[in-house]
Amino acid sequence: MNNFLKYLIFIIISGVLIAGILVPIPYIPSLGDKARIIYLHVPMSWIAVLAFLVSMINAVRYLKTRDLQKDLIAYSSAEIGFLFSILATVTGSLWAKFNWGSFWNWDPRETSIFILLLIYGAYFSLRSAIENPEQKAKLSSVYSIIAFVTVPFFIFIMPRIVESLHPEDAIVNSQGKITMNPVMLTIFLSSLAGFTMFFFWVLNLKVRVEKLYHRFR
């Protein structure tokens, strides 16, 4: 990744932080200024989904080509996805304390992310339990594909079919119409773009470190 893109990431995320906190937002009943969490919390969840998707795609590519580099990308991406899932959980939990009165409420979204963390936690246990690199790559690739099948269900479907305290229709309503204020939407989309670029930078670093580690060993 060239330096221009890195500086661009810096400018976008700094801008999102400044605008996200300083730009006035319309009053949203029962949320008020706490609605600003959307600029950080939703991109964290988005990056987690994107990272698990990249992991699944590279798992498929590994099974097709048997190239261990692909497995390395799948593993690195799953690790970053796991980290961002934890960040989404922590930011959501802090927000829940101020909005719902307690850090953890077993809300459908909280339960979903908890199960997702367990599923991907098992992925890392599986990897660490196998010594042979080919066998490790083969089994964890299959697991990664199966694990990803659950992601859309837990992130997008389950929280919508079970009654939840979680704010719905914050961005798009059930008719597919954008309900978010245009200024908020601009900051939110910039945040999504900035964090997506940030994810690819972190992934690039992680993969290069892993490759160096294997070469030095």
Add this chain to the structure above:
Amino acid sequence: MYDFLEKNAMYIVLLIALIIWIGLFFYMFRLDKRIKKLEKDKNTE
């Protein structure tokens, strides 16, 4: 002090978030440079 913190809570949050982000960015930037150097060294070995 409590009054000051309460009145300026938003700016304090912004300041802390910016300090964390700037620190993280420069740490990653340096890390990237060091990895590049290691890759170069390993390739010329």
